[in-house]
Amino acid sequence: MxxxxxxxxxxxxxxxxxxxxxxxxxxxxxxxxxxxxxxxxxxxxxxxxxxxxxxxxxxxxxxxxxxxxxxxxxxxxxxxxxxxxxxxxxDTLHVVVSGETIRLKKDGAVQEFRRETISTVFLDGKQLVILGSNGEEHARETYDWASGRIADALAEHGYSWSPGGDPYKEQFRRWVLDTPELPPAVNALLKAREIALRKKEKGEAKELRREVSKFGFVVKDEETRQYWRAQTTGP
Missing domain, CATH: 1.10.10 (Arc Repressor Mutant, subunit A)
Structure with a gap:
C-alpha cells in the first residue's frame, strides 16, 4: 500500500x-x-x-x-x-482523496463523491462507508487494509472521519419477513436481497441495496442477516 x-x-x-x-x-x-x-x-x-x-x-x-x-x-x-x-x-479497493472529491475504484467500476455531499466517513468492520448529509449511504465497499491510512488521507483534506464507527449504529434493526414498519416494496426488495446473499451474488445484492435506498432506507449485512434503518437528518 x-x-x-x-x-x-x-x-x-x-x-x-x-x-x-x-x-x-x-x-x-x-x-x-x-x-x-x-x-x-x-x-x-x-x-x-x-x-x-x-x-x-x-x-x-x-x-x-x-x-x-x-x-x-x-x-x-x-x-x-x-x-x-x-x-x-x-478486487482491491483503491481510494483517491482530494479537496473536492473522494473517488473509489474497484472491480473496474468508479464512484466519485463531491465534498459537499459527504457528512462523514468510517469503517464498519472491513467496510469503508461514506455517508451523506441525511444519513444516506453513498458507498459501502470492503477495505481490507489498516484504517489509519485512509483516516490520515481524509484528515489531510479536511473530511470528517468517525473513529468510533457508524454514528447511526444504534438505529439499525434486524430485518424479518414482512416487517410492518417498512413499505411492502422495501420488504419485497429485502426478501430478494436475502436470497442473493445466500447465493453469494454480490453484484445483485449491491444493486438491491441501491433500490432500497431510493425508498429512504439504509441496509447493511452480517453474513446473510440484514439490518435496516431510515435515513435521518442527523446522527
Whole structure:
C-alpha cells in the first residue's frame, strides 16, 4: 500500500503502489509457471489414488507425451497466474482523496463523491462507508487494509472521519419477513436481497441495496442477516 504526501491541492491515493503491483504479478506468475510445469506429473500421481475427481481431464493430460506437453501446461500456468494477479488488483479497493472529491475504484467500476455531499466517513468492520448529509449511504465497499491510512488521507483534506464507527449504529434493526414498519416494496426488495446473499451474488445484492435506498432506507449485512434503518437528518 502506498500513500503519497501531496500539497493541499494534490490528491492522496490509497492503494497498491507500483512496487506491490509488480510483486503481485511476479509472484503469481512464478506460482503459475511452477504449477503448470508440474501439472503432467501431478496428473499421473492423482490417477494412482483410489478415487479422484476430474478423472477424465486427468487421463486426457497423461495421454499426451513429449516436451511440448510441459511447454503448453507451463504457458497455461503462466496465463492463469497473470489472470489471478489482475483479479486480485481489481478486487482491491483503491481510494483517491482530494479537496473536492473522494473517488473509489474497484472491480473496474468508479464512484466519485463531491465534498459537499459527504457528512462523514468510517469503517464498519472491513467496510469503508461514506455517508451523506441525511444519513444516506453513498458507498459501502470492503477495505481490507489498516484504517489509519485512509483516516490520515481524509484528515489531510479536511473530511470528517468517525473513529468510533457508524454514528447511526444504534438505529439499525434486524430485518424479518414482512416487517410492518417498512413499505411492502422495501420488504419485497429485502426478501430478494436475502436470497442473493445466500447465493453469494454480490453484484445483485449491491444493486438491491441501491433500490432500497431510493425508498429512504439504509441496509447493511452480517453474513446473510440484514439490518435496516431510515435515513435521518442527523446522527
Amino acid at each position: 502506498n500513500i503519497s504526501r501531496p500539497s493541499y491541492r494534490e490528491s492522496t491515493a490509497v492503494g497498491f503502489s507500483t512496487a506491490i503491483r509488480v510483486l503481485i504479478f511476479v509472484g503469481c506468475s512464478v506460482l503459475g509457471l511452477a504449477l503448470g510445469y508440474f501439472i503432467p506429473l501431478i496428473a499421473k500421481w492423482a490417477l494412482t489414488l483410489p478415487w479422484v475427481p476430474f478423472e477424465g481431464p486427468l487421463k486426457l493430460i497423461t495421454s499426451f507425451s513429449g516436451v511440448w506437453v510441459t511447454v503448453v501446461t507451463t504457458l497455461l500456468g503462466l496465463l492463469a497466474g497473470l489472470w489471478f494477479a489482475e483479479e486480485v488488483i481489481k
